[in-house]
Amino acid sequence: MKKDKIGDPLSRIDGRLKVTGGAKYSGEYKLPGLTYGVLVSATIPCGTVSSMDIQAAGKAPGVLAVITPFNAPKVPGYQPGAARPVRGLKLFNDDKVYFNGQPIALVVAETFERATYAASLVKATYKAEPFETDFHKNFDKGVIPNEGRYKDYVRGEADAYKKAPVVVEQDYMLPSEMHNPMELHVTTAFWDGDDKVTLYTKSQGVIGSQRSIANAFGLEVANVQINSRFVGGAFGSSLRTWPHEVAAVQAARLVKRPVKLTLTREQMFTLVGYRPLTIQRIGLGATTDGKLMGITHESHSQTAVYEEFTENAVNVSRFLYASPNANTRYKVVPLNVGVPTPMRGPGEATGSFALESALDELSYKLNIDPIELRLKNYTDMDPERNLPWSSKFLKECYQLGAERIGWEKRPTKPGMQRDGDWMVGYGLGCGAFGAYRSKTQVRIKLTPDGSVNIQTATSDIGPGTGTAMTLIAADILGIPAERISFELGNSAFPVAPTQGGSQTVSSVGSAVHDVCIALKQKLNTLAGLPADNTAEIEYATILQRLNLPSLELTQESQSGEEARKYSMYSFSAHFAQVHVHSLTGIVRVKRLVAVVDGGKIVNHKTASSQMIGGAVGGIGMALTEEAIFDDRFGRYVNGNLADYHVPVNADAPDIEAIFIDKPDPIINPIGTKGLGEISLIGVAAAVANAVFNATGKRIRDLPITPDKVLMT
């Protein structure tokens, strides 16, 4: 019998569906009586809606409802004293406008076109109030967030770097970046009576969505059904339930028909979060032979006036390098903008850009190779939590990456290597991201034909979750992958965590592993064998012999004591080779080598794809992506895919993903640590450091566009 093993390069189990159009996404359910919702957005950044004229819109052909703050049915979870209150923006609940682009009306009509037209007829008058969207102007209004983990951190002495013989102190800026998945955010909602609702919605976590919608409408959780089988990219933008999803449910209840609400690309810039504009100051102090004596990492990032968003921008500086002294400070600046949300690699990607750039600057000051500098400050335990690592193979990452990129060809002085009119440079950027494992339940069902069905309420936003899970099950059960069907993206399935924070394979994979072992044990027992029998058994025969129609098991799996005894991280080292044009300032990434210690790799094929995708995201962060605000109006000026530059194929070079592929002995039974974030964290610094190596120009505000190269 064919054997599929963990580590094999298995093609995506849903690949054919995806490339033939057979995969049905949330906006593609043509339900009977489907209606269409279109949002009307505010054109002021702060104030109140004093009146709205919805007469013309209401009379436009095919219009079923125009929902505004003045007539909206109340959403129970939005009301003061709600049993399970909903956080964030409460759409149409009052007349307040907190940011430009905030929805102030929802038009529902028989067709999308009619709803769009009627939406253009809605007229609002505002009572405008003073607003603040200028991050730089409001920098000093930064506040320390309420959550404990964002309080100032000090190990040893604060700002000790200042006393060191060699000092780097610099500011690094990252603009707001938009997730911009290809698939627009879309929700199709319909009610069954007054107390049951079903959603097809773009979601990274159907269980989270289920609870949010239940809270908003005061429903039994079991009466909310969330489906999100296929997701056309999300990158964090579907980690939470957004106000427009609640609005779609609200509208469906009002018109008593299914409502499909799709955001426009422009609305994607204001309503579904983004990586926030951040300014970081790094202070590094070292001895003349390159031993770090102090690391200080400060960060200011923007958030919304109506909701606080925080992320781990500074945390990487607490543990990545050995330093007797380290301290971090983190503040957020509330502005009249939409609330940010985690974007792939979240704060760690932001923080690593600053820390890894500063380290590169220090390497030139010390005239020490950047890899050697990192090795000099390598730490074999987590200095922040004072715990051993569950596993760490970062040294091996440096070594493999250096060999692969040809690090020995890197000029030790910047601006020394040329290829015609192009300057050539090499750069390194490292990353770390927590390796997590959350409680997960999985159901498995064996039928007498020998096929196995596995269900769990996880999601697949692109990494190939179903494929990896199939491979794990095939390996443990010792049956071919073709005999296994894996289902996800349905809130009726056993509870699984949201797909975020690189934890899916670790969490869900462990549960699949455990349930498969439990199934084998059960079959052994049924067959009269010892439970731990390892000899091959014919599953189907056992069921047939016992005349069982099927065998079903549900298993819950979670981490134990080890989570408190060890510090668990994935690590990465990204190596970039860039060419920079001497006259035009154009930067081309020619090669990227990403070496990752992500524990055991379950599926080399999809894991490589994931690494390449993350690297392209990192190139976008380094070279092209920037959401630009006009602070006079508090509006984005490039809220579209023509002017907001997501990297295209031509920007993506030869990208090579190399895996250490050593199982972590602690974290979970398979030893996987996670790849989603680490694939991006460190890439921007690698590119920026390579640009410096090529040109001698240190560009500390991303993205590195031709103008900055020329004018620096």
Add this chain to the structure above:
Amino acid sequence: MNPFQYTRSSAASGAIQSLVKEPQAHFLAGGTNLIDLIKMGVLRPERLVDINALPLRGIEAIAGGLRIGALASNSEVADHPLVLQDYPLLAQAINAGASPQLRNMATVGGNIMQRTRCNYFFDTAMPCNKRSPGSGCGALDGYNRMHALFGASEKCIAVNPSDMNVALTALEAVVHVKGPKRDRKIAFSDFHRLPGDHPEKDNTLERTELIISVDLPANSFNRHVHYLKVRDRTSFAFALISVAAALDLEGDKIKGARLAMGGVAHKPWRLHGAEAFLLGKTSGEDVFRQAARIAMQGAKAYKYNQFKLTLAPNAILQALKTASSLG
């Protein structure tokens, strides 16, 4: 998007008459720009007159040059053997723009008429004299990184976004148009206009006139040519600066030069002074550098596009270096 009527036209005269009758009617060709503008609410037509059935797709050699039908798609032009042989600069410029899908849809006539990509023009919630005369120029004191260096006015500092137009300017194309009363020819350099007090007018075409063809006169710029486009990403981005450079070389001697820039003015910007300077000179980096300096005379930058004062002459130099080193 507002509701509008849609008519298919099978004859140029009929199409023109539709526009004579209805002041808010527009010709629809590839639609790659027009439909976007309608969706954004920038244009609110009452009727679209689809001209795709008109027999204007041909690309043919004519006495003294090449005639390109107004409805020839951008990709048909860029791939045409006669264009590749005699006007490679045009093929390069077209291929530097948009994406293959868009170039398959976009027509030559439509590309000539392409509206500016100024962000303030596209966003109806912000001021723009081009979209809404008298509302003010959002870019003048706003985010003007993509904006003009030459020929702008206080009313408008937008730039023409087309790559193809830059090459057509350098190649001294002639636009043939048909109107309700008469046909006429417009030299390419006279086709687009500077904003002055009327930025709402992009060009000198009358509203009821239809572009029939673009004629390219025969020339000897078929070897030493280069279209250089500097942009924020490698493909599918509008030009920060683009340069169409064509040299007629005899050995190192410059017998003829054509130079035009994109991303710097309300119209494709022909560099006559630099061309004149190059004539008769020996091809080389110093000469090119001086030509670039001459080309930049009179340039005026704004808050966010100061870099163009450095990038533009560098791009001219690079384009000339590449053009001269070819063939």
